[in-house]
Amino acid sequence: xTTERFEGLSQRLLRAGIAPRHVKRLVAEIEAHFADLVAELxxxxxxxxxxxxxxxxxxxxxxxxxxxxxxxxxLRSWARQRPWLAFVLLPLLALAVQFxxxxxAAVGVIVFSTQVLGITSLxxxxxxxxxxxxxxxxxxxxxxxxxxxxxxLAVRSGAPIIWPIVGCTLVALLxxxxxxxxxxxxxxxxxxxxxxxxxxxxxxxxxxxxxxILTILTxxxxxxxxxxxxxxxxxLP
Amino acid sequence: xxxxPELLVLRLLSRxxxxxxxxxxxxxxxxxxxxxxxxxxxxxxxxxxxxxGFVKTRRRTVSGRTRVYYAITxxxxxxxxxxSGEWRRIAGGVRALLEGT
Numbered sequence: 072x073t074t075e076r077f078e079g080l081s082q083r084l085l086r087a088g089i090a091p092r093h094v095k096r097l098v099a100e101i102e103a104h105f106a107d108l109v110a111e112l113x114x115x116x117x118x119x120x121x122x123x124x125x126x127x128x129x130x131x132x133x134x135x136x137x138x139x140x141x142x143x144x145x146l147r148s149w150a151r152q153r154p155w156l157a158f159v160l161l162p163l164l165a166l167a168v169q170f171x172x173x174x175x176a177a178v179g180v181i182v183f184s185t186q187v188l189g190i191t192s193l194x195x196x197x198x199x200x201x202x203x204x205x206x207x208x209x210x211x212x213x214x215x216x217x218x219x220x221x222x223x224l225a226v227r228s229g230a231p232i233i234w235p236i237v238g239c240t241l242v243a244l245l246x247x248x249x250x251x252x253x254x255x256x257x258x259x260x261x262x263x264x265x266x267x268x269x270x271x272x273x274x275x276x277x278x279x280x281x282x283x284i285l286t287i288l289t290x291x292x293x294x295x296x297x298x299x300x301x302x303x304x305x306x307l308p
Numbered sequence: 309x310x311x312x313p314e315l316l317v318l319r320l321l322s323r324x325x326x327x328x329x330x331x332x333x334x335x336x337x338x339x340x341x342x343x344x345x346x347x348x349x350x351x352x353x354x355x356x357x358x359x360x361g362f363v364k365t366r367r368r369t370v371s372g373r374t375r376v377y378y379a380i381t382x383x384x385x386x387x388x389x390x391x392s393g394e395w396r397r398i399a400g401g402v403r404a405l406l407e408g409t
Contacts, residue, residue: 093355100328100351100376107329108347131346139349143356 077102080133086229086301087141088151097140105130150228158234162221162242166213173209174251174268177202181255181264192255199255206251214246214286222294232298236291243286247279311391313345313353314362318380318388321363325379328354354378362387 077098084094108126113119130136140146150157184190184198218239225235253266271279320326320334331354332347357363362384365376380388 096376097351097355101348103373103375104329104332104347104351129346130348135346136348139346140352143352145356145359146352 076105080136083133083137084140087137088147088229089140090146090148093146097146101130101136148228150224151230154225154230154234158221158225158230159238159241162217162238163245165220166217166242166246169213169217170209170249170251170268173205173213174266177205177209177251177253178264178266180205181253195255202253202255206253209251210246210249211282211285214242214282215289217246218242218286218290219294222290226294226298226301232295235294239287239290239294243283243290246286247282311394312343313349314357315388315391315395316343317350317353317357317378318362318384318391321378321380322385322388325366325377327375327377331378357384 080101081094081098084097085091089097105126108129109119109122112122112125117125131139144152180198180201184195190196190198218235221238221242222235224230225232248271250269250271251267253264255264316335316339317331320331320338326334328347328350332345332350335343335345335350354363358365358378360383361381363378364381365378368375368377
């Protein structure tokens with residue numbers, strides 16, 4: 072557990088993008104070192120206050136410690152070392168995976184309902200609502216979830232804002248260009264399932280423009296506010 | 309001069325495994341206090357060396373306190389050889405200059 076003396080160091084290192092596992096161990100080791108120095112100086116006859124003061128000098132000031140830690144780029148979190156991967160490529164991949172999974176889930180719900188539960192398209196019960204919900208998730212919510220997770224990670228790791236903005240914009244554009252539809256027509260005893268997934272790019276239509284703007288606003292406004300708030304808090308004495 | 313902490317740490321760890329405070333004390337004693345590092349500087353250097361595979365760590369509880377012990381790896385031994393050779397070349401050059409040969 073980090074004592075108050077080193078809590079500030081821990082917070083500043085995390086904000087500077089040092090990987091949490093390194094921060095935790097570095098601070099614990101520096102803290103143990105400080106305790107050893109104090110014990111050594113105490114055994115040499117110094118008072119507790121003098122020992123702590125000299126131990127702090129021998130360890131180095133917080134500024135010196137931070138400068139030395141930041142001089143080792145390999146100690147940064149993977150997201151800070153490869154921001155293009157963490158905040159651009161992975162959100163795009165996350166969007167694609169969510170979209171495909173939600174569509175597969177929609178197909179799975181219909182197949183399960185007809186094959187196992189014996190539900191037909193003439194008396195479908197809640198099945199169309201569940202399918203529409205999954206479609207809506209894939210089309211409307213998945214882009215917000217993918218872009219939002221990337222932006223939250225970026226704010227948490229103190230990454231330059233340009234990467235999550237690029238990632239969020241690309242996710243919003245790709246999400247808006249993607250469409251899915253399912254038709255469960257009452258032909259045949261159990262109905263016929265037809266479906267389609269489409270990618271229309273660039274799509275400058277009203278709906279896709281609205282979806283792009285909605286994703287960007289839903290994600291970026293809270294993220295920019297959160298980032299500003301964190302900066303204000305970190306600048307407090 | 310930037311490789312000095314790495315050289316000192318690897319040389320000391322090639323003798324035995326140590327934890328950070330022991331290392332700092334060993335550096336002070338074995339260089340007859342000629343080299344004075346901010347002792348906190350050791351830890352980022354140790355973590356970086358671990359990331360590059362030059363040292364490995366294990367936790368040991370001694371007198372109720374958990375210590376992170378560092379030990380040199382075979383990659384660390386090779387790195388020590390390189391740094392030692394480099395340092396000898398530099399020291400030899402400076403010595404030659406000072407002695408005017």
